[in-house]
Amino acid sequence: MENSILNVQHLNAYFGEAKILSDINIQIPKNQIVSFMGPSGCGKTTFLRCINRLHELTPGARTEGSIYLQEEDIYKLSLILLRRKIGMVFQRPNPFPTMSIFENVIAGYTLNGIKLSKPQKEEIVEDSLRKADLWKEVKDTLHKKGTFLSGGQQQRLCIARSLSMKPDVILFDEPTSSLDPISSNKIEELLLELKTDYTIIIVTHNLQQAARTSDYTAFFYLGELVEFNTTQVLFSNPLNKRTEDYISGRFG
């Protein structure tokens, strides 16, 4: 595939003896929204966590195969550099509770010991919050704790925190599953705005969400990548029987 940003080849992932992912091959196109869908336990979240190597944190977890981020082997990159290039937003909003909104957005720099002048910091914070569509709501309360915001606002704060590092790819792990419909909608709209600058990978078990927001969809089942195509083709004309069964609600 031309213009791909991530290239995954023969990836296997394990928790101890259990094989979670088997022989995943996929190329993620640049500046598109790609959704990973499938029933629970199909390995979609594990795959997402392999991409920024968070998977390896779990005791007993390991991987085989290779993932390239723009020709670079992610297993040869330093973890710090890799995770600056590939940001992540989690299932539940997780702002740092000891920090203010401002400190949360700039946390990727301060915690990594990157020195910035005050104007630089202010610029990054404003820019990131604007991109995450949160600036208007919090510009007067930047020095209040981030945990005082509503759930949806907290999630957008977490998105701003990832954006501040200027990543190439952002991984979203079911980012709306703990939010109400209105907040979810806002996040989905935000994803569409963000794709001009970033490549977005979103894990979802919500078929409608995948159909609404993404350009490409990958269907995972029992640790295998069953089908990967443009969202339009995958939903209207699936090649695989299992994909068709899942989309039409026959299981999952």
Add this chain to the structure above:
Amino acid sequence: MDKLIRSRFYKDRLFKGGIMLFTVLSTVPLLLILFYIVKQGISSINWDFFINLPKPVGEKGGGIINGLIGTSIIVLVASVIAIPFGAVIGLYLSEYSRDKLSYWVGLCVDVLQGIPSIVLGIIIYLWVVKPTGHFSALSGSIALAIMMLPPIIKSTEETLKLIPGTIKEASLALGVPYYKTILRIILPMGLSGILSGSILSISRVAGETAPLLFTAFGNPFINTNILKPMSSLPLLIFNYAGSAYEDWHKLAWGASFVLIMMILLLNIVTKILERKWKIQF
């Protein structure tokens, strides 16, 4: 039907009344003890009591300055030893709770909690006092520090375990190294637990006599050198309450009152700090 409802209502009242009755009954002895100490002790309390040394038998007045200074120094040194160790062990237990070592450390902490304080005193006598050849405040502090460890470890571990794993992952996903994630994200979140555990353990050991009998030993004079024998409030109470003289008994009651008030104050401070530093997540 009506009768059934009424009988349920009365049973409910009876049950509630019973719980309250037993609560009050079991609190009464505690209040009596407090009342008795206050009654016996408060008459000796005045400014001179806090700034004078105990007087010899037959002389009126006298204070507990040596015990006050001694307790402060011994407990302070014990805290300086125990808090860093306790916090680090608690951190280890919460971070690596699946490790085998973690299991054994946890078990040791539980056993340590059950060791009688007098036994600790004797052990420190054998390990520190005998080799150095003399009693010292430092050896007393070491004995108290060992007693302080279990509550500090437990409360650090419990607080840190409550922190959701995704907050740690959020930091790691930003490329922050593990050690910085612990130092800058996890430990600050656990601060309230570490501190309240520490203050509670201080209030627990401030009243300990047994571990100090063979270590700090006691001293009728003011001493600020931690390598020499030093007095402490509980030691002073122990020595003077066991004497045959009325004046000395009075001094011991006064010292008990001061000690109890100190511990009460520490407990109140802990409660306030816990509430103030509680972190929402």
